Amino acid sequence: MNIPVVTVGESQEDLVGGLERLHGPVTVVRRCAELAELLAACQSGLARAAVVAEGSQDLTASLVDRLAAVGVVIIALTDSPEERLRLRGIGVTAAPLTVESTALAESIADAVGRHACSSPARLAPGAGPGYSSGFADAGAALRPEAADAGSEPAPVGTGKVLAVWGPAGAPGRTLVAVNVAGELAAEGKSVLLVDADSYGASVAGVLGLLDDAAGLAQACRLADQGLLDREALLRVAVPVTATSGTFRVLTGITRADRWTELRAAALAIVLDRAREVADFIVVDAGFCLEADEELSFDTMAPRRNAATLRSLELADTVIAVGAADPVGVPRLVRGLAELEGAVPGASPEVVLNKVRASAVGRSPERQLREAWDRFGPSASIKAFLPWDPGATDAALQSGSLLLESAPDTRLRAAIAELVCAPVQQKRRSSVFSSTARGGLTG
CATH class of the missing domain: 3.40.50.2300 (Response regulator)
Incomplete structure (x- = not known):
């Protein structure tokens, strides 16, 4: 040889x-x-x-x-x-x-x-x-x-990565990701929310954060240089304090043309470090799964959809969100087929959002389930999220979570149940307290 x-x-x-x-x-x-x-x-x-x-x-x-x-x-x-x-x-x-x-x-x-x-x-x-x-x-x-026999072995994180993905057409990926993070934090879990949408990052806007620093891009830059440790990750992650808990956010890129800063190798290191500091890492992923732009035989150019693809590849759980209407459901069915081809073995948990009788007729959940069982892919529907524009608009206007602005709504309860979190009584807890994840503080 x-x-x-x-x-x-x-x-x-x-x-x-x-x-x-x-x-x-x-x-x-x-x-x-x-x-x-x-x-x-x-x-x-x-x-x-x-x-x-x-x-x-x-x-x-x-x-x-x-x-x-x-x-x-x-x-x-x-x-x-x-x-x-x-x-x-x-x-x-x-x-x-x-x-x-x-x-x-x-x-x-x-x-x-x-x-x-x-x-x-x-x-x-x-x-x-x-x-x-x-x-x-x-x-x-x-x-x-x-x-490096004299040095300590590299820590292995045990945090779980939840990637929230959905096809094009605004099915509600960010709504689900942000509120899933909030519900987990309300349970006392340490949570890091990552905005990895390279087309239309919106987590900062939904949460009312006046942050133009693009925390994920900063973290990826440090990771690419081999300089991202636990402390550095916590420095670039923005703390968000709600009435029922605190979690951290790696905000997304401020312009779509900055997608080159979210390279796959760097993002993988970011998620590895995140597993060391948080119980749950919730990733708001982009919609596009195409990888045709990778021409590995003659170029070192980054991939346009690398952040989405790598997030899905490394996720422990993929939550696939689709709009519950005659346009959104077929998009989700086609998207799940693309997901299976792009990330084999992803086993997504399907969530239908914006469920309403005005779009699909009487007894919408029953009709959607019957149609899905007849024409849909092998993945079954895990949850139905009801259409509640009043609650979502109020949360968006105040830059808050549903558990703060609309705690008693069916939509909030459905999202809480999605992550096996019982609806919490409002209480304050710091998920990056001295007792969480090896004593690191926020």
């Missing part, structure tokens, strides 16, 4: 010479003068591994994710413990600048082998499970687990 490698950095001469003299499976095919040249070589399919001996600070999670998509792993050389920790956070193998050629070659082979096992469809010839690198295990110290 041969592993073609490209290198960049001032110390590349010693590295290249040492790797070439080994006559092992690692072969240096290009010495690059700068990182841009190295990236171009990787994108062209020239290499399966890249050694960055200088300029590791320019590596980002999105770049690493993009090169991994074309079968390239990155090994960066640095003596800085902080930089090694940052690199590990974005998926880069780090090694000392003084690493010996044999150990470096073994580390390259191991990294390529691990990537091959996780991405069988993109294997290089011979780079399959069980391959032999041809070296002794001299590079064991370079593996990420051993490289």
Whole structure:
């Protein structure tokens, strides 16, 4: 098995010479003068591994994710413990600048082998499970687990991600997402609400937040650079205090043309960090599931719908919202078919919103269920949310939740039941108190 490698950095001469003299499976095919040249070589399919001996600070999670998509792993050389920790956070193998050629070659082979096992469809010839690198295990110290043996293991979050999705046509995704977050907070859960709609972010407007900072974009930017930790996430998330509880919000992008700031790899890191600080992460996702704009063979351009797709892929529960009328129901049926193709195994929980007799006739819930059972997809309807423009308009006008502005309405009760939260008596609780999630405070 041969592993073609490209290198960049001032110390590349010693590295290249040492790797070439080994006559092992690692072969240096290009010495690059700068990182841009190295990236171009990787994108062209020239290499399966890249050694960055200088300029590791320019590596980002999105770049690493993009090169991994074309079968390239990155090994960066640095003596800085902080930089090694940052690199590990974005998926880069780090090694000392003084690493010996044999150990470096073994580390390259191991990294390529691990990537091959996780991405069988993109294997290089011979780079399959069980391959032999041809070296002794001299590079064991370079593996990420051993490289930081003295540091604490990375925490694994246990928070649950609830993605609220629905087809085009304003079925009420944001209404459901915001009030689901509020109901969970009313139960005393720690909640983070994320506005990941890259077309029409509206959570800040619904909650009456005068915030133009685009908290999710800030979090993604820090995540892309490997700088997003628990404290940084809490700093960029806006606290929202209601009469019955407090939750935090990562507000959406302020203009639709800022969608490039919500890259898939960075968003995945944001959600991973969110699992560490919140019991529930409620994501208001966009409607579009198309992925045709990804041309991985010749470009590193971001995907227009990456935020929506990655949110749905990582969600523990997908709540699919559709409008209960002759236009909204067929849209939802078609959308669920698209969802199954885009995110196999999503198993969405279907919610029909704006249920009213004036749109579907007498006994609307019965008629909708019968029609759904006859023509709909395999997913059953989990909940019906009644049409109540008076309650929703009052909440929107005051920038509040239904549990505050219309606590006794059937709509509020239906949303509370949707997340298994009994209708609460109004009480104040801080879900980011000192007793929540490892003692972090808001």
